[in-house]
Amino acid sequence: MSITTTDAALLRLLQLSSASLPVGGYAFSQGLEYAVDAGWIKNLADTREWLSLQLMESIAHVDCPLLLRCHRALQAGDEESLHYWNHYTLACRETRELRLTDTATGSALMRLLTQLQIEPPLFEGETSFVAAFAFAAHYWQLSEQSAALGLTWSWLENQVAAATKLVPLGQTQAQQLIGEIQQLVPVALTRAQALNDNQLGAGLPALAIASARHETQYSRLFRS
Numbered sequence: 001m002s003i004t005t006t007d008a009a010l011l012r013l014l015q016l017s018s019a020s021l022p023v024g025g026y027a028f029s030q031g032l033e034y035a036v037d038a039g040w041i042k043n044l045a046d047t048r049e050w051l052s053l054q055l056m057e058s059i060a061h062v063d064c065p066l067l068l069r070c071h072r073a074l075q076a077g078d079e080e081s082l083h084y085w086n087h088y089t090l091a092c093r094e095t096r097e098l099r100l101t102d103t104a105t106g107s108a109l110m111r112l113l114t115q116l117q118i119e120p121p122l123f124e125g126e127t128s129f130v131a132a133f134a135f136a137a138h139y140w141q142l143s144e145q146s147a148a149l150g151l152t153w154s155w156l157e158n159q160v161a162a163a164t165k166l167v168p169l170g171q172t173q174a175q176q177l178i179g180e181i182q183q184l185v186p187v188a189l190t191r192a193q194a195l196n197d198n199q200l201g202a203g204l205p206a207l208a209i210a211s212a213r214h215e216t217q218y219s220r221l222f223r224s
Contacts, residue, residue, distance in 0.1 A: 012140040016133065017150035019157050023108040023129070028101040029162040029222035030054075031210030036166045037217060040206070044173050047163045051156070051181055054207065055188050059155060061202040062092045063130055064148045064192035070134035071144040083124050086131035092201055094208040097215055100223070105129040109136065148189050156181060162222060 019026065032050070035041045041050055066089045073081035093099035106129040113120045113136060120135050130151070137147035156178065164174045214220065 009140065009142050009146065013137075013142055013146050013150050016136055016140070016142075017154045017157075019154075019161065021109075021154075022112060023105045025105050025129075025154065025158045026161060027223045028097075028105075028158070029166065029214075030098065030101055030159065031207050031214060032159065032162050033166055033220060033222050034210040034214040034217055035206070036163075038210070038213075040210070041163075041167060043167065044169060044177060047167055047169065048177055048180060051159055051163075051177070052184060054159075054204065055152070055156070055181060055184055056191070058202040058204055058207070059152055060188035060191045061195065061200065062089070063151060063155070064189060065195045065200055066092075067130050067134050067148055067151050068144050068193065070131045071138055071147055074135060074138040075144075079121065082121065082131065086123055086128050087125070088200070089128040089130045090126060094203070095211040095215075097211045097223070098208075102128045102130070104223075106132040109133065113139075145189070145193075148192060149185070152185055152188065156185075165221065 015021070032041070035050060041047055066085055069085045070082055070089075073079075073085060090099060090102060093102055103126040106127040109129060109132040110120050110127055113132075118136075118139055120132070123131065133151050133154075134147060137144075137150065142150070160169075160174050160178050160181075163169055163177070164171070169177065214222075
């Protein structure tokens, strides 16, 4: 996937995908906290495997291709398709906590945009972070490829930050991990772009189990 962007668009992309964006993404581990507590993840290698699998089999099959569809719907002014893909995204979340991750950050991004004097679309029901991210990218005239890259980076940075606290990883190990998984991102985005509608979706049983069991974990640092 070839990505080109102007300096102004690049600055907006950095803003939108920054860990400092006040949407609360840092509060969610997406099952990682339970996986560490259960002993499934013990070190850097385990973390690399856990995140790489999510990137290639979940982010590339759900979040990114659905972001592309939301962005295209916005480009075409197709409100019906935008609502459809927003609901589709939420339906792909396998547990209550994974859905909460999506809706809590999505609602927070929508509130932020409103506070920035940007009028977002009125979604029917809850708003996924994917759809809200697509709208912000569209509003700031980012290409769909740039938007997908930004969304993937946002996920990766938050997950590595969580792993740094939980595994735990040292700061150098965390940077090593980001560098290694970055190499998979172009492949994941190319895969996402090539999927047909009937190929969307993912099933990662260990991730779903970790997320569900995290709801009753005795001691937690993260919301999910």
